[in-house]
Amino acid sequence: MWDKMNDREIKIDQDMMKREFQAKTSTVTFAMPTSQSEKVTTLLEGQREQNVGIVIGRIRLDVQDIRHALLFVDFNVLTRELVIRLASAIPTTSEQEAFLGYTGDVSKLSKASQFGYYLSDIPNLQARVNCFKVILSFDDELERLKGSLQKYFDVIRMVRNNKGLYTIIEIILALGNFLNGDNPRGGAWGFHIGFLQKLNETKTADNKKTLMTVICDMVAHSYPSILTDLQQLDQLQMIEKVDIKDILKDITNLQGAIKLVKAQSDLKPFCDEDLFPQKISPKVGDMTTRFEELHSLQAKVKDAFRDLLAWFGESEKDYTENTFFKVISDFYKMFNNEMRELEKRKKQSEEIKRQKQLQEELLHAAGQHAMDEFQNDTQGKNSRMVSQSFRQSMRGIASRKSMQPMPFEPISAQGRNTISRQLGVPTNRLSIMSSESDTMNEEDDYNSLSQNESDISDDSWMMQGRR
Secondary structure, three states: OHHHOOHHHOOOOHHHHHHHHOOOOOOOOOOOOOOOOOOOEOOOOHHHHHHHHHHHHHHOOOHHHHHHHHHHOOOOOOOHHHHHHHHHHOOOHHHHHHHHOOOOOHHHEOHHHHHHHHHOOOOOHHHHHHHHHHHHHHHHHHHHHHHHHHHHHHHHHHHHHOHHHHHHHHHHHHHHHHHOOOOOOOOOOOOOHHHHHHOOOOEOOOOOOEHHHHHHHHHHHHOOOHHHHHHHHHHHHHHHOOOHHHHHHHHHHHHHHHHHHHHHHOOOOOOOOOOHHHHHHHHHHHHHHHHHHHHHHHHHHHHHHHHHHHHOOOOOOOOOHHHHHHHHHHHHHHHHHHHHHHHHHHHHHHHHHHHHHHHHHHHHHHHHHHHHHHHHHHHHHHHHHHHHHHHHHHHHHHHHHHOOOOOOOOOOHHHHHHHHHHHOOOHHHHHHHHHHHHHHHHHHHHHHHHHHHHHHHHHHHHHHHHO
């Protein structure tokens, strides 16, 4: 619409316009729409065009700078992150052919198509970018694979030399021979390692325990020292989530990647600026040497595992690394679970004993308290009885003393003669009776006092004895 308009053909009353707008201090600016954008050409399919556009928008580098880095092998520009993004944006072989066959105006191409066009003259572009990916990721990939193989080797060596596991296998063999003693299988020299996963299936006569329970009881009571060695089996967790097949596959892929880099480095430069073969060849030699170390470790792990299987009397036909260590891992988990249950039952038993002992102590303390209360009460009553008896005795003595005749003056000889005549008693007999009466009164007082003292002494002994 806009490109077909001709505003010069419109007649305007200039005098009227000046008159109407002469008071305005500013001019009016008309916003003219942009002309229709020129039609661009794309050599990519719709979705592919969009995806490449997104990638180059994130790269934020001019395509000529990228081309220069690919030719001169500039790792300052070709970072690992950049190369990974480039790998998804560079033209495929068929796209390269399309770009190389384009003879039109390059400026009319879309940005995504221009990006592919300027890189398409580099031969084997995808292979070259993949070589950069291999080189930039080689160190990390090599260390990852070496670490995984080393874990397997360490676990193999640990299982082979674990004295705790060896002792438990001896215990299982002894128990198995004992249980099979009455049939032809008794006296076996070994058993298949897979039996370790079935120890929970053999029940005792009362069905309350399993063979694993019996084994754990024996270990806890007779072989507790092996528990420390068995803890080394925790290392099995390191390889549970690592499939040896995946490791071997990645090693093969890495070896193939090195061959790819070597093949590209053997190609001749396609132009004077192409330094790829010259700069990549030394890296191929370094990667090959380091890969041989990985390959040697792989062979070492394989030999160690073969030796481990032979030690258990098993064959490579029956077990791989993963299946074998799963058996050991399953057994170790069952063993730990049973040991925890055993410890739990032990604590419960100890708690029951502790509660019983506490109840007995409480009952004893309650009985002792009741006895102390009884003794204190009895002691108080005895003290009161003794005091009361003593007071009664003293009152009796005082009473008898008050009943004694009053003292009198001695009677003269003439007086005694007079009394003797009146009573008809001889004088000498009257003197003797008086003396005997005094003596008897004194003895009665003494005996009464002694008897009360004896009562007090007996009561005091009784109280001391109860204390």
